[in-house]
Amino acid sequence: MYPHERSLVKTYKDRPFALIGVNSDDDLVKLKKRMKEENITWRSFWNGKKGTSGPISTAWNVKGWPTIYVIDAKGIIRYKNVRGDRLEKAIETLVKEAEAAQ
């Protein structure tokens, strides 16, 4: 996933797009080391010490990882669990939509 995410962040730099994570690692020290290695620069909520049983993923009823939602500029859920090309197309569509509205 990371290379794909990195490239999305790069592609949509300076455009109305943000990659926001909800991270479920319980060990932040280890995670930060890994993030440095993998050049993970996007922001994440931390799901807390309970890892995958933390409050945010529980509230969102997440049962599989990764789970992906694509939310438009108005805050509406537009896609759920799309991957690969479909994910790219989804983001491209919504970013253009947002730019047109600006």
Added chain:
Amino acid sequence: MFPHERSLVKQYKDKPFAIVGVNTDKDRAALSQMNAKAGITWRSFWNGEKGTGGPISQAWNVAGYPTMFLLDHNGVILNRWLGSPGNDVLDAAIEKAVKVAEQDQARAPRQKQSSVDDIIAQYDSKMKRFGELYEKAETDEEKAKLFKESYPEPATYIDDLWAAVRRAEGTEEAARGLAWILSNSRDAEDKAKAMDVLMARHSDSPSLGKVCSWLVWDHSEAAAKFLDTLATKSPHREVRGAALLAKAAKMRRDGAASKDALALLRTLAKDYADVPHPWAKEIESYTTIGAAAEREIFELENLVVGKPAPDIVGKDLDGVEFKLSDYRGKVVMLDFWGDW
């Protein structure tokens, strides 16, 4: 007799054979000396100070000496002789029994007869160990190597488990074993067989909650029928609830009739709010079946395309608080992830 016994001991050295005596001499000290002199190396029970009137020979109702019993490798009496039967008869009987013992050994290479629970505990402890090592592994290569070397492959436990299930036939232990096979085997035949036996003999078992959640992914007609049976016939609320929760998940997976799924989930949220979720012990976020149903309802009603994303207020990895709604005006890819 002694020379012949000595030669038997020598001949069957390293084979599944043992001479065991029950000695009726009253004087143990003198006996030890005599044994040493006569080269009697085999072990004997001592019949005690009463000599031939001792407890062991009495229990075995020994009427004269020597009396010999030949026992097979499972401890079953093959022959009983009062007085020596003659070396030829004795030798032939021993030879035959030893051969059978050897054949048996070759067939079942000294497997310890583990119980279902032993085998599952063994798997669990290996899995736990694997988890600990995985946690420590840093590189992808290390992780890959670990998978290859330390991951407890369920398939390697299945044969032993079937054997243990057979030994425990009809009991709750067998039900636990069958549920494990159904949950963990990747072999369709194993799964179908386990499900058949569970359905035919164990549908009233209390151990079938967890297996229900695996059956969500089983698209066979048998799986649907099995869940229906458990949902209606199980005497245990935990099992009935788990089966209904699995049924609702199946409806959602099949995409069809989310209205029906919702109705079923609403019933579960109401009637099973106090019933523990089958995975409550293993997964912290699973508490009761009712709570799991509530979350499913929330997802179906709110976390769907076209609905506003519920706001998230939380802290980032540096402890700085922020909100999902801070990003209004931008397209957001919300990614639930982990580097584990």
